[in-house]
Amino acid sequence: MKxxxxxxxxITFFLFVPLGIYTNIxxxxxxxxxxxxxxxxxxxxKIKNDWKGFNRVQKLPIIGSSVVWIYRLGILGLGAVALYSxxxxxxxSPAYIKKNYAKIEGIPSKIVYEKxxxxxxxxxxxxxxxNNKRLSIAPxxxxxxxxxxxxxxxxINYLPNTEWVMDYxxx
Numbered sequence: 001m002k003x004x005x006x007x008x009x010x011i012t013f014f015l016f017v018p019l020g021i022y023t024n025i026x027x028x029x030x031x032x033x034x035x036x037x038x039x040x041x042x043x044x045x046k047i048k049n050d051w052k053g054f055n056r057v058q059k060l061p062i063i064g065s066s067v068v069w070i071y072r073l074g075i076l077g078l079g080a081v082a083l084y085s086x087x088x089x090x091x092x093s094p095a096y097i098k099k100n101y102a103k104i105e106g107i108p109s110k111i112v113y114e115k116x117x118x119x120x121x122x123x124x125x126x127x128x129x130x131n132n133k134r135l136s137i138a139p140x141x142x143x144x145x146x147x148x149x150x151x152x153x154x155x156i157n158y159l160p161n162t163e164w165v166m167d168y169x170x171x
Contacts, residue, residue, distance in 0.1 A: 003047045010039030014082070024138060026089070026096055026164055033086035040079030044072045092159040101157035101166050106130045108154055128154060137165050 013035030020028025095101060112127040125136045135156055156168040 001046075003043055006039055006043040006046060010036050010043060010079070013039055026092075026159070026166075030086060030089040030093060033082050033089060037079045037082030037084075037086060040075050040082065042079075044076035044079065047072060047075075088161040091161045092164065095159055096166075102160040103155065103157055104130050104133055104135070105153065105155040107151060111150060128156070130154060130156070135163055135165055137168050 013032050016028045016032025016035070020026065020030075020032060108128045108130050109132075110129040114125045114127075125138050127134060127136050135158055137156065153171040154168060155171070156165055158165045
């Protein structure tokens with residue numbers, strides 16, 4: 001496979017990450033980070049100094065050859081960071097597949113609202129602190145959360161390594 005195709009695959013996989021976070025789909029983030037990390041590492045190893053994209057840079061007098069190495073190390077570092085980030089998602093994958101989530105319940109000691117509308121409903125995320133554990137939950141559009149959740153009992157199912165909230169209920 002050619003280097004630009006590998007780089008394009010890396011960017012495509014990397015786009016899975018915000019899509020997975022926005023839609024709350026755990027496998028999209030896991031596959032996106034892993035695919036992007038592997039693609040960027042493979043790209044940095046496959047690209048050659050005589051690649052036609054570097055022809056103009058190599059003609060520079062002093063820094064010509066060092067720019068190529070800095071570029072390659074930057075892409076390699078980006079791939080390594082993506083793979084390192086994916087490791088905690090892969091550690092949570094068995095719990096996700098078996099639906100063996102960690103549970104926390106109780107009355108929150110603090111609730112932080114990110115964004116509220118004029119109707120009193122929450123649009124952004126809510127950060128809940130229960131037993132010194134900080135978890136961010138996104139309101140379900142079918143069950144809007146009103147500002148009056150203080151003092152109510154929460155039951156939150158989440159994945160332990162990434163603290164990815166799978167579901168919650170407010171009583």
